[in-house]
Amino acid sequence: MSSLVLLVLGLGGLAGGYFIYSKFIAEKILKLDPNFKTPAHEFEDGVDFVPTNKYVLWGHHFTSVAGAAPIVGPAVAVIWGWLPAFIWVIFGTIFLAGVHDMSSIWASVRNKGQSIGSVAGKVLSPKARSLMMVVIFLLLLMVNAVFAVVIAAMLVNTPSAVVPVWGALVVAFIIGQAIYKWKLNLPLVSLLGVVALYFLIYIGPSFPVVLPDSVFGLPPSTQWIILLFVYAAVASMLPVWMLLQPRDYINGLQLFIGLGLLYISFLIVSPDVVAPAYNTNVPAGTPSLIPLLFVTIACGAISGFHGLVSTGTTSKQLNNEKDARLVGYFGAVGEGLLALAAILAATAGFATLADWEAVYSSFGQGGVAAFVKGGGAIMSQGIGISTELSATTLTVMAALFAGTTMDTGVRLQRYIFQEWGEIYNINIFHKGWAATLFAVGACLALAFGAGGADGKGGMIIWPLFGTTNQLMAGLTLLVVTVMLIRQKSAVKYTLIPIVFLLTMTFIALLIQLVDFYNKGNWLLIILDLIILGATILVTLESSSILKKEWEKNASKT
Amino acid sequence: MHPKLKAFFEGLDEFYHAPYRRTLTSAYRDENDVFMLMVFAEHLGVPNPVSYYTMELLPFMLEEFHSWHKRMGMEKSPIEHFGCC
Numbered sequence: 216m217s218s219l220v221l222l223v224l225g226l227g228g229l230a231g232g233y234f235i236y237s238k239f240i241a242e243k244i245l246k247l248d249p250n251f252k253t254p255a256h257e258f259e260d261g262v263d264f265v266p267t268n269k270y271v272l273w274g275h276h277f278t279s280v281a282g283a284a285p286i287v288g289p290a291v292a293v294i295w296g297w298l299p300a301f302i303w304v305i306f307g308t309i310f311l312a313g314v315h316d317m318s319s320i321w322a323s324v325r326n327k328g329q330s331i332g333s334v335a336g337k338v339l340s341p342k343a344r345s346l347m348m349v350v351i352f353l354l355l356l357m358v359n360a361v362f363a364v365v366i367a368a369m370l371v372n373t374p375s376a377v378v379p380v381w382g383a384l385v386v387a388f389i390i391g392q393a394i395y396k397w398k399l400n401l402p403l404v405s406l407l408g409v410v411a412l413y414f415l416i417y418i419g420p421s422f423p424v425v426l427p428d429s430v431f432g433l434p435p436s437t438q439w440i441i442l443l444f445v446y447a448a449v450a451s452m453l454p455v456w457m458l459l460q461p462r463d464y465i466n467g468l469q470l471f472i473g474l475g476l477l478y479i480s481f482l483i484v485s486p487d488v489v490a491p492a493y494n495t496n497v498p499a500g501t502p503s504l505i506p507l508l509f510v511t512i513a514c515g516a517i518s519g520f521h522g523l524v525s526t527g528t529t530s531k532q533l534n535n536e537k538d539a540r541l542v543g544y545f546g547a548v549g550e551g552l553l554a555l556a557a558i559l560a561a562t563a564g565f566a567t568l569a570d571w572e573a574v575y576s577s578f579g580q581g582g583v584a585a586f587v588k589g590g591g592a593i594m595s596q597g598i599g600i601s602t603e604l605s606a607t608t609l610t611v612m613a614a615l616f617a618g619t620t621m622d623t624g625v626r627l628q629r630y631i632f633q634e635w636g637e638i639y640n641i642n643i644f645h646k647g648w649a650a651t652l653f654a655v656g657a658c659l660a661l662a663f664g665a666g667g668a669d670g671k672g673g674m675i676i677w678p679l680f681g682t683t684n685q686l687m688a689g690l691t692l693l694v695v696t697v698m699l700i701r702q703k704s705a706v707k708y709t710l711i712p713i714v715f716l717l718t719m720t721f722i723a724l725l726i727q728l729v730d731f732y733n734k735g736n737w738l739l740i741i742l743d744l745i746i747l748g749a750t751i752l753v754t755l756e757s758s759s760i761l762k763k764e765w766e767k768n769a770s771k772t
Numbered sequence: 773m774h775p776k777l778k779a780f781f782e783g784l785d786e787f788y789h790a791p792y793r794r795t796l797t798s799a800y801r802d803e804n805d806v807f808m809l810m811v812f813a814e815h816l817g818v819p820n821p822v823s824y825y826t827m828e829l830l831p832f833m834l835e836e837f838h839s840w841h842k843r844m845g846m847e848k849s850p851i852e853h854f855g856c857c
Contacts, residue, residue, distance in 0.1 A: 262797045267790065271783045275791060394788070401788055402781050454799065460792045467787065528791060 216492075218563040219485035221297070222478075225305055225555045229548050232309030237544040240314055241537070244704045245321050251536045254328030264328065264531050269538040272529060276546040278467035279524045280316075283583070283617035284514035285550050287365055289557040290586040291677060292511040294575045295504045296494035297562040303508055304558060307516025308551030311712045315688055317543035318695040318709065319522045323530035324539065325698065331526040335694050343690070343756050350687050350749055352631055353742075354520060357680040359447070359624045359654075360661035362617040364676070365583055367439035369610050372584050374423035375603060376610035379415035383465070383615055384446075386411045390461035408465050409472070412611075419607045440662055443621070448655045451626040452647060459622055466619045473612040477556045477590060480597025490562035490571050501578040502678075502726055506719040510681030515554025517716070519687020521547070557586050560609075564589020579675055583613055628654035664738035675734075678727060679743060682720045686750055689716045693757050700764045710761075717754050724750060808833065808840050815851045 241247045255266040267275075292300040319331060326334045332351070336344030370377055390408045393399045426435040433441075450458050514520065525543060533539060561581065565571040565588075574588065575581040591606030598605075629650045636644025643649045661676070689712075696709045724747045731739040773781075811829050813820035820826065841849055 263794050265790070265793070267786060268783060271786045271790075274783075274787055279791070401785050405784065455792050455795050460788070463791060464788050532790065 216488050217485050218481060218488050218559050221301060221488065221559060222481055222485075222555070225301065226552075228305040229308060229551055229555075232313060233545055233548055236309055237313055237317065237540050240708060241317065241540045241544075244699065244708055245318055245539075246702065246704065247321065247536045247539060249535055249537045251324070253324050253533045253536055254530065255532050255534060258328065263528075266534040267532040269534060269541050272532055272534075272538065273542045273546055273549075274467065275532075276316075276524060276529045276542050277549040278463075278470055279528070280514070280518070280521045280546060281470060281550045281553050281616070282514065282620040283362060283365060283613050284518070284520075284620075285554040286557045286586055286613050286616070287582055287677065288512040288681065289515055289554045290561040291579065291582045292508055293490060293558055293561050293585075294494065294497060294501060294578060294581060295508060296491045297488055297558060298492040299504055299508050300512060300558050301555075303512055303516050304551060304554045307512070308547055308554075310708075311517035311688075311716075312515075312521070312547035312551065313544040314708060314712070315517055315519075315692060315695075316521050316525055316547045317539050319525040319691050320530050320533060320539040320543045321536070322691075322695050322698055323526035324533055324536055328531040329526070331522045331691055331694065334526065335690065338694050338697050339760055340756070343693075343760070346749065346752055346756065347687075347690050350519075350683060350690065350753075351523065352628075353746060353749070354680075354683045354687055355624050355628045355631070356657055356661060357676065357683055358520070359621055359628065359658035361676055361680050362621045362624075363440050363443045363447075363658065363662045364436075366443055366614050366617050366621075367436040369583055369587070369614050370439050371426075371436050373587060373606055373610040374425045375420040375607045376614060377419075377424035378422050379412070379419045379607065379611045380614045380618070382415040383412055383611070384458065384462070386415070387458055387462035387465055390465060391457045394461070395456050405464075405468060408461075409468055412465060412469060416608050416611050417604065419611070420601070420603045437663070440659070443618075444625075444655045444659050444662075447621050447625040448651050450622050451629055451651055451654075459619075459626070462622065463619055466615050469612065469615060473608070474553060474556065476594060476598065476608070477560070478552075480594045481556070481559055483597040484593050486563040486593055486596075488559075488563045489565045489568050491568070496572070498575065498577045502730065506723040507678055507726065509716075509719040510678045510685055510723045512554065513681040513684035513688075515550055515557070517685070517688050517712070518550075519684045519689070519691060522687060522691035556590070560590030560593060561585040562589070564592040566592075579677065582677075583610075586613065625651070625654055625658070628658070661738070661742075664736070675730075675736075676739065678723060679739065679746065682724055682727075682750075683746055685716045685720045686746065686753060689713050689720070689757075690753055692716075693753075693760070697760060697764055700761075700768060703768075713757065717750065717757070721747075721750050721754075804836070805840065805843075808836065812837070812851065 253266070255264050258264040259266065289300050289304060292303075322334055322338075323329060323331065326337060329337070332344055332347050335347050366380075370380065386408055390404055393404045394401065426438050428435065430438055453459070509516075529542060533542065562571070565574070574585045587606050587609045590609045591602055594600070594605035594608065595602040629647070632644050632650035632653050633647070635641065636650065644653070692709045692713045696706050696713065699706050699709065724743055728740065728743045728747070731743055809816075810820065811826045811833055813826075814823040837849075
């Protein structure tokens, strides 16, 4: 089958979702009010609360939520065949992710632009708030560990990407200096920055870097992981204008360019999908599709991580409540597009089924490697560059996404440690370097404990990351649902997703628990149990709160 | 410049600055607070070797002084001869 059919169906579905379903949810369920005075106007301070043009805000929201996860998840999940992944990404984006992002912005806007944790404390209960904090901490921990493993694997697989991936840091550093020290104008700097980045990608294949087979007995992927965390620790301590800000910016520009190149290539080449629609010949050890598919693809179908962005910066800058539809829902659609591109690249970029099966030799294999290999092949035909160069381009794209998320993740986690230091009076945590060291140490332990050390265990932790993400999404939707009950709107559009997410998360955690036990990985068993505990608590809390709300409603009428 | 292009460049600028506005503003304010402390050190009973010079800055700081002492949790000006409110 031609991938063009999938592309058209996917785009059509997403367009329908945006033009029809999101309109319905925005007008009939959330009842977005164009006359509501948003926090950006009510508390305008020129710092946090600034009314912002909706397209600019959409750009922010989209680039903040789109990372490596919508690439990795779908690229891992096509091991069950392209159809399940395709259906889950498209339907997930339409009915879950879009609604989640849009309604979480709304929930925050209606609560003075507070973050989802504070809103949960106010709308639900203080207990729900603490629960959410635990889930957020776990989420950050796993994001950092998982992305370090992902980047390390990419750098090992594609040595030509090493120079551009690390060179991008230098480009970002110079951009920061150009803006703040030399006061050059931004359009010029952006242009030069993008040119410099793509020049690095262009020369990458001429200067491949391969780390020695063993340094102090550590294999290359371990060396990369350590280097990455050393970098993340240093980056999180530097002033943001020097590195993080320009890095986020150039990465945002690069996202639009990369996505554009990929879709243009699909249109020109329209390669055949070689992978089966439903893979009946999955490698031994592949877990069952239900429920694992729904936690393997989190970002790209629904992701709780978005709630942190929607209610963190986005809601404080929303000019008009009606903009939530474009910013939130269409932001999720943007991520769905990235996930769709990942599915197409990982299933249509191979010459034969045997080639494809060779890459997907076991569960957790494939992933980014398949995306880079398949997408690289398509891109090289589409825009006429060498396979190596296009593979380098895609690797850099994915690695930069993962890298910027890691930077932010480590920084946020450092804040959490510092906050604990204040709450529990642990003096050492007050110091920035100590908090950073603890944050990085925790992630490093997880990255190695999860089997990333030899580079082979690879992605066994990935679905666990997905479960935490879904749990977070469930909690956010719970906040929205309670608010909907209070304004007497229909709740099934958010309640059904909650039930679905919690059920899939719960079963997936049990299945993984057995798997980790069989592998004897105690670190992951403990982590799994903690998340399982959180899931049960979330479920109990949800049902008790909903019951209370319904009773309150019934007694009123 | 074409107005559409101008709007695009403004959007680009916002795209660069908005995500870190909070962090940078608060860092700037922290730095400013330290400077403020230096200028008013003598008045607060902290010996300041360069007070001869910082004295000259006082009139320029009046406006910021008000928001500073409020931010530091003092309703009224803490310095007798320097009444701003």
